[in-house]
Amino acid sequence: MSALLELKDVTKTYGGGGLLRKRPAVVALDNVSFTIEDDNPTITAIAGESGSGKTTLAHLLLGHIDQTKGIVRYRGQELSRMTADERLRFRREVQPIFQDPFAAFNPFYRIDHVLTMPIKRFKLAGSAVEGQRLIVEALEMVGLRPRETLGRFPHQLSGGQRQRIMVARALLCRPRVILADEPVSMVDASLRATILASLQQLNRDLGISVIYITHDLTTAYQISDNIVVLYRGSVAEAGSAERVIHDPKHPYTRLLVSSIPVPDRRRRWTGEHLPDTEGPAARTSLGCKFAARCPNAMDMCWSNPPPPYRPDEHRVASCFLHRDSPVLESTDVSAVFMGR
Amino acid sequence: MTAALAEVLRVEDFAVHYRTPRGPVKAVDGVTFSLRAGERLGLIGESGSGKTTMGTALMRLHRPPAHIVRGRVLLNGRDLLALSQRELDAMRLGEIALVPQGAMNALNPVMRIRDQIEDGILAHGTPTRQELAERVAQALARVGLQADLADRYPHELSGGQKQRVALAIATVLNPSVIVADEPTSALDVVVQRQVMLTLGQVQQGIGAAVILIGHDMGLIAQFADTVGVLYAGKLVEYGPIDDVLDAPRHPYTRMLVDSLPSLEAKRELRGIPGLPPPLLNLPPGCPFAPRCPYAFARCQDETPLPQVVPPGQRVACHLYPTHAELPVLP
Numbered sequence: 327m328s329a330l331l332e333l334k335d336v337t338k339t340y341g342g343g344g345l346l347r348k349r350p351a352v353v354a355l356d357n358v359s360f361t362i363e364d365d366n367p368t369i370t371a372i373a374g375e376s377g378s379g380k381t382t383l384a385h386l387l388l389g390h391i392d393q394t395k396g397i398v399r400y401r402g403q404e405l406s407r408m409t410a411d412e413r414l415r416f417r418r419e420v421q422p423i424f425q426d427p428f429a430a431f432n433p434f435y436r437i438d439h440v441l442t443m444p445i446k447r448f449k450l451a452g453s454a455v456e457g458q459r460l461i462v463e464a465l466e467m468v469g470l471r472p473r474e475t476l477g478r479f480p481h482q483l484s485g486g487q488r489q490r491i492m493v494a495r496a497l498l499c500r501p502r503v504i505l506a507d508e509p510v511s512m513v514d515a516s517l518r519a520t521i522l523a524s525l526q527q528l529n530r531d532l533g534i535s536v537i538y539i540t541h542d543l544t545t546a547y548q549i550s551d552n553i554v555v556l557y558r559g560s561v562a563e564a565g566s567a568e569r570v571i572h573d574p575k576h577p578y579t580r581l582l583v584s585s586i587p588v589p590d591r592r593r594r595w596t597g598e599h600l601p602d603t604e605g606p607a608a609r610t611s612l613g614c615k616f617a618a619r620c621p622n623a624m625d626m627c628w629s630n631p632p633p634p635y636r637p638d639e640h641r642v643a644s645c646f647l648h649r650d651s652p653v654l655e656s657t658d659v660s661a662v663f664m665g666r
Numbered sequence: 667m668t669a670a671l672a673e674v675l676r677v678e679d680f681a682v683h684y685r686t687p688r689g690p691v692k693a694v695d696g697v698t699f700s701l702r703a704g705e706r707l708g709l710i711g712e713s714g715s716g717k718t719t720m721g722t723a724l725m726r727l728h729r730p731p732a733h734i735v736r737g738r739v740l741l742n743g744r745d746l747l748a749l750s751q752r753e754l755d756a757m758r759l760g761e762i763a764l765v766p767q768g769a770m771n772a773l774n775p776v777m778r779i780r781d782q783i784e785d786g787i788l789a790h791g792t793p794t795r796q797e798l799a800e801r802v803a804q805a806l807a808r809v810g811l812q813a814d815l816a817d818r819y820p821h822e823l824s825g826g827q828k829q830r831v832a833l834a835i836a837t838v839l840n841p842s843v844i845v846a847d848e849p850t851s852a853l854d855v856v857v858q859r860q861v862m863l864t865l866g867q868v869q870q871g872i873g874a875a876v877i878l879i880g881h882d883m884g885l886i887a888q889f890a891d892t893v894g895v896l897y898a899g900k901l902v903e904y905g906p907i908d909d910v911l912d913a914p915r916h917p918y919t920r921m922l923v924d925s926l927p928s929l930e931a932k933r934e935l936r937g938i939p940g941l942p943p944p945l946l947n948l949p950p951g952c953p954f955a956p957r958c959p960y961a962f963a964r965c966q967d968e969t970p971l972p973q974v975v976p977p978g979q980r981v982a983c984h985l986y987p988t989h990a991e992l993p994v995l996p
């Protein structure tokens with residue numbers, strides 16, 4: 327096994343400066359480690375609510391921002407120490423797809439522009455004809471008809487079509503990893519399935535690893551092999567998608583899963599009292615960040631952060647409820663991931 | 667249970683168009699439904715289906731170039747579309763209230779919560795200072811917020827709290843109909859559940875009917891008794907939520923329900939091929955026909971009218987009454 331994209335004990339804090347009066351730093355990501363393997367292309371979901379650090383994680387993995395502590399590596403090389411050639415390769419092989427299919431386009435250019443740019447930049451084609459053929463192939467791969475898309479302006483296409491063009495653009499670069507940050511949250515339900523299915527297809531047919539960052543556990547469950555649940559910058563739970571969703575071990579994951587509005591009348595919400603998961607907690611904890619909201623909180627939860635326990639082979643849960651289970655040897659949660 | 671209760675809202679052949687230089691955009695096109703006291707109706711539709719236009723135009727809160735072309739909106743027997751501005755002002759908030767989309771951003775950032783709740787009360791009466799304070803406290807208590815929150819500004823509240831304040835403002839005068847337009851669209855899933863449960867409690871407490879507008883079938887299934895499915899400005903299916911989910915009769919509803927990702931088992935993801943039609947110069951025929959696997963010749967040139975299809979829906983589709991139910995996909 328060799329690591330393709332690797333995050334090792336990474337912490338990212340914002341702020342904490344202030345010339346006259348030091349403001350407390352915000353810890354957006356707190357000591358997170360995981361690895362995307364080269365020889366086992368899977369779909370990994372990073373799930374979390376607002377403030378969980380999932381977008382910070384995306385920007386770190388893309389090299390948009392620098393970590394405060396820890397290491398981010400691609401093919402063994404630290405992102406911050408790459409040579410120009412290595413960086414160019416990284417930029418081609420790790421392709422982002424962002425949330426907003428409206429903001430990603432320049433309204434003055436025809437959509438062809440976003441497709442020809444990477445071909446020029448990464449010298450993907452030997453001739454204009456070959457470049458055109460690559461574009462047509464990529465569009466067809468994501469279910470778009472080239473004749474109905476090329477030559478148009480962004481405003482002439484729907485959000486779903488634009489997002490599929492972004493998938494096609496990523497595909498053109500023959501990437502090893504696609505990092506999709508909430509790719510369907512602004513797309514209508516009937517088109518969502520189509521876009522997610524095309525990500526799945528790229529993973530299966532072309533062996534591209536996908537990191538799917540989302541707040542939506544339902545789609546995460548549907549397309550991912552493994553899920554990492556973040557709470558306030560820390561990994562609450564991680565493991566195979568099947569187990570995390572169907573048998574959550576962390577009280578936070580349980581709360582999340584039970585709060586999903588499922589279109590099933592036999593599984594309706596009950597009116598139980600829910601902890602307030604927003605805003606500052608009534609009592610701050612030096613231990614588990616979820617303690618103030620946790621229905622199972624014990625005395626020990628307040629003093630020390632829970633280590634990553636491993637209640638079963640394909641799962642990590644950072645929660646003292648599982649203190650009888652062994653602790654994960656390394657901090658890298660992908661040790662428990664299920665391969666394909 | 668609801669059968670014995672009085673009808674509070676009846677919308678008949680309601681149509682709202684947008685004037686454009688290239689012709690009318692028929693955002694809402696001949697919608698008919700009614701609501702009984704305490705009933706929860708979910709209106710579901712994708713972007714551009716006309717759901718928000720309908721929600722605002724019901725209270726005549728739509729802005730030009732939108733204009734109401736025809737129809738009646740009978741609220742407790744009075745046609746909102748025929749009222750003078752003064753009469754309408756008295757009905758709004760008093761009898762029909764809106765929780766707008768992104769309501770957390772609809773609060774005035776430089777006014778205390780108390781003043782924003784009082785605003786509505788004072789526009790409809792002249793209570794004493796003490797009455798006013800009591801009603802603000804009551805409105806906040808109803809949505810599960812502490813009374814001392816009244817003296818804060820919106821930026822001091824969390825998203826869920828702001829959304830509940832919007833709910834408190836909308837329900838302070840005990841309206842008989844609450845129109846909630848995607849009231850939880852920007853909220854996290856746990857907070858969303860809290861806000862929806864709160865909306866349900868307040869609604870039951872004051873006996874109001876609710877129109878919940880949204881695009882999330884899961885949320886509608888959790889909340890509503892009745893569901894209306896909007897497609898290209900038309901109500902294509904309408905009926906009890908259990909019937910519509912278990913036995914959808916319109917092909918669009920069927921495909922929409924099938925496209926929902928499940929939490930129970932992994933399965934092939936299926937979207938609906940094609941796109942909703944542009945609403946400008948919509949050709950005759952069924953608006954869903956170009957995407958419909960069942961479409962036949964009649965669907966191309968004749969717009970289907972709503973008809974009753976068992977178990978309990980009203981469906982606008984030419985498959986009926988020839989078929990008793992939706993045939994197996996061709």
